[in-house]
Amino acid sequence: MSAAITAAPGPRHHVVADLGGTSLRIGRITAHGGVEAVRRVTTDGIGRPGARAAGTAQRRVLDQLARELEEYLRSPDGHGASAVGLSFAGPLAKDGVVRAAPTLWGAEAAPVHVGDLLSARLGLPVLVANDITAAAWRYAETETAPFCLITISSGIGSKVFRHGEVLVDDQGHGGELGHWRIDLSEDAAPCDCGGRGHLGAVASGRGILRAARAAAAADPAAFARSALAAPAGHRPEGITNEALARAVRAGDPFATHTLRGSLRPLASAVNCLFTAIGIRRYLFIGGFAVAVGERFVSLLGDELVRHGCFGLDSAETRAMLALGARDDDHCLIGMGRMLERSSHLTPVLEDSV
Ligand SMILES: [Zn+2]
Structure with missing residues (x-):
């Protein structure tokens, strides 16, 4: 467990950041738990067009993160914040150490305690969480039963939320359905992680x-x-995700048939989670799922019904699937909830989640 830091007294005002491979967003939590005054910059990591080799990317990303946060905290939007929450695109161990962040700085980088580093530089308590963990916290109050949040964007991420906690082990393993191998052939499609x-x-x-x-x-x-x-x-090669989503929404048979083929293994993953641990609620977020909309859920429902969920009829099976909120603020709002909850429970924030 890393050093705990006492939160500043007075009315709480929290600044939150979402560090992803593509962009870094920083905003402030509103009195109603929403987010406002969001600034966005392109992350200076390996995902940036024309990025240099991965070797120095970790230092660049962390420097940029600290710099942007310092600037935000000096601005009228951020001034007077009592704590900072960071949603981070990579697994975090229970001790707060980040051992890998392939989308940010590649595989070759030293383990780093991002929370301690930022806290020392900003002079504020910093709470850090994995990005999908943060996103799941957004739904902690409205979802009364255990649920699995699944993001369908350039990659796939997932986290199971149950009885007030996100289920991962002490090293941060878990919630990585996107890297579940479903095709063992040698020429299987390449994954961003380097696997196939x-x-x-x-x-x-x-x-x-x-x-x-x-x-x-x-x-x-x-x-x-x-x-x-x-x-x-x-x-x-002229087909785009936007056109594909539009064609599926319009009921185009070719686009729909293609999407069904890709949803089959996703249905299999849902089926497996349900039969293994009985999770009956699956929320889908992420650019592509949102772009296809309700049709995404109904097509996935078709595939899930074909699989069959042991002990459930088809209506119960379909009822397990739903879209999350349509905005892109999951991680920021979820970090706000995590900070709020930490402040309520104890005046001490622990930066290892
Ligand atoms: Zn992978």
């Missing part, structure tokens, strides 16, 4: 796009008849 055939390589926004382009190349006649052809300039 992972669920995140097949059923993420990126994976679904890859499948749609491959299907279009394999069956040019069907592609030509689909709603995808014109916006793609009649080229398979």
